[in-house]
Amino acid sequence: MVRARNGLPHLTRRRGGVRLQATVIATIVVTIALAVGAAVMLVMLHRENNEAMYRSTGRQAYELAAIIRRDGVDGISPADLMPGAGVDVIQVVDRNGTVVAASPGAPAAPALAVDQAPATYRYFDDVRIDGMDGEFCATTMGVEHQEQYFTVIVLDRATGLRHSEWRTGMILLIELPILIVLAAGAVYLLVGRTLRPVSRITRQVNEITATALERRVPVPHAHDEIHTLATTMNDMLARLQTSRDSQLRFVGDASHELRSPLTTIVGILDLADDTDSDVDLPTVRTILLPEAHRMQRMVDDLLLLARADEHGLPLQRDDVDLDDVVAAEVARVRSMGAARIRAHITPIRVVGDGDKIARALRNVIDNAVRHAHSTVTVTMTHDSDDAHVTIADDGPGIAPEDREIVFDRFARLDADRRSQFGAGLGLAIVREIMRAHGGSASIADSDSGGAAVTITLPRHPDTSGADVTQAPSAATAPAPVTPDPQTSQSR
CATH class of the missing domain: 3.30.565.10 (Histidine kinase-like ATPase, C-terminal domain)
Structure with a gap:
């Protein structure tokens, strides 16, 4: 197996690189997906909580506005101002900013300074009230009675819901890294398992030399892309083996065929050299020249076949x-x-x-x-x-x-x-x-x-x-x- 400069096989480096790249990419994708999902979930939870509070406060504000429109402020009974489910603070404020009616424990000053037109709802989030702890959501509604304008302010304490949102965010903040680590580990193991047949194929190919083309790479049982790769590699090795065997036979046969006329020509020339005698004309005509022509034809034929193998046979059509x-x-x-x-x-x-x-x-x-x-x-x-x-x-x-x-x-x-x-x-x-x-x-x-x-x-x-x-x-x-x-x- 070929080794890199740091002593590790190239195969290990390539495999580790693919696993690392796949793991990093999968981790990034999973992190982005989970972060976006968590953010969307928190936003939707926050909006749902707000809508729930707005429904409670809005219903109470509408009921009080209906009473004031019909009977005036004097028509509001103490029971109508009692806090209930989804309502913690109620105030009725006149146009001068004076609280003319309020729930028990409500501050004397208006919780919100609004210039409210009649029969118009308005919603407020993250309201702070002097003298009271926590955050409130508020709904206001303007109402008119006998040319007198009033603003109904209904508030719901949002502290508990906000704490639940923070707790949900903290749970997600703890869970998401764990999920990301588990996903990264799963991807790393899955990619490693997937690449294991490729590693075996690579090791086998590295061990195959020009003198061992009869060997084949292992073919996995699963009929997937790696099975196709291994099958293609084996088909290629079979073609290479056939080509190599043909080349060896071709070279051996060519050498054998050329050796015969060369042996004849060299033998006669050696004999003439050893005996210090001239080669007579009949020998040239009957032996040397035919053998030389035979070699020439053979070389021409081999060149023609070689050109046909390399570029196809050129034709003058x-x-x-x-x-x-x-x-x-x-x-x-x-x-x-x-x-x-x-x-x-x-x-x-x-x-x-x-x-x-x-x-x-x-x-x-x-x-x-x-x-x-x-x-x-x-x-x-x-x-x-x-x-x-x-x-x-x-x-x-x-x-x-x-x-x-x-x-x-x-x-x-x-x-x-x-x-x-x-x-x-x-x-x-x-x-x-x-x-x-x-x-x-x-x-x-x-x-x-x-x-x-x-x-x-x-x-x-x-x-x-x-x-x-x-x-x-x-x-x-x-x-x-x-x-x-x-x-x-x-x-």
Whole structure:
């Protein structure tokens, strides 16, 4: 496990950082939420207490005002001025500010100096009365009787309610920190529990090296994001392992293939150096030059495949008369006299890189000629979307389970065959060229018992399935070409 400068693993620091950040954020959010909730609750409690006191004092003020409006101050009985539930002090004040009626124990001076209009309520909070302890809430109401104006003042002592509000605030002040600490601890433990599988995955990944790609990270049972992460990591490791194995096989096969011509060339040169003799021209022509050409072709093929792997195969797209390309390859094989070749050529035009299409056809035809017992057949067909070229031989064929393997680089079905005929890159290049064109390459059984390789290319979109307009010549007639090269058509 990689360690940081302070000696702690990077994993621990990362995990602690995530836990700490999540805990701090959750603590801040919970603190704000609880503080806002507590403040709202206290405000609502204060307002509810005030409204309760205002209801009590307002009802008493309304009743006294009704009596005064009807009978005047003399109509107020001592029972009407007695304090009761929700009422502690009652005063009736005339326009001159003189208390003309009051409850027992009420001060002689008005509790509030108000200029009250008739039939108008007013509410007051945090009222202080000289000579009396505590805080009061008050309701005042103006009333008129026979052109005399009076103000009814009814007060309720709020001290008890205010004390209850303070006690509630103190309880919240004690409880909130406890709740915040509990929430922070719960978040810290929950995040740690959640990150525990990530920690195991990280430790496992840190222990996986280029030589241990077969190892996999643990997958948690819960089907959540971490399960998806672990599954994705394992899929990635599987792809890396497959890529590494392919690279190792590729390097080993390439080294093996290059070693053979190098050994031949170096051996002859060492012999010439040890014997102090010149290399004769026949040796150059029959051994050195073919081996050098073989190395050159192999290096070119490897470079082409490497470019295809890195950036995709570059193409010079243009209109290509596929029948001309096929006819040229058929003529080339006939000129070599390596095998009989029958051609069923149909004029078809495609869009693509003519040189690379020709190279793919050459690789397939050369491969068929090498393995054919006597005859190779080339057939062209098309439909509305694609053009198909099938190269069939009457050789030993390819087993169904090996038909995809032969498209792999340095595919080895017969080691002796490969060492004799090539490096096993031909069909791999064919598939890369077809893939770059949006086509495909596949293998099936031929009618003559051998293998039939079919390459498929998309047609020119403007042709709409029609053939090119040039009239077919004898060389492009669809009838099979006569097997005898001396009497056959030119294509």
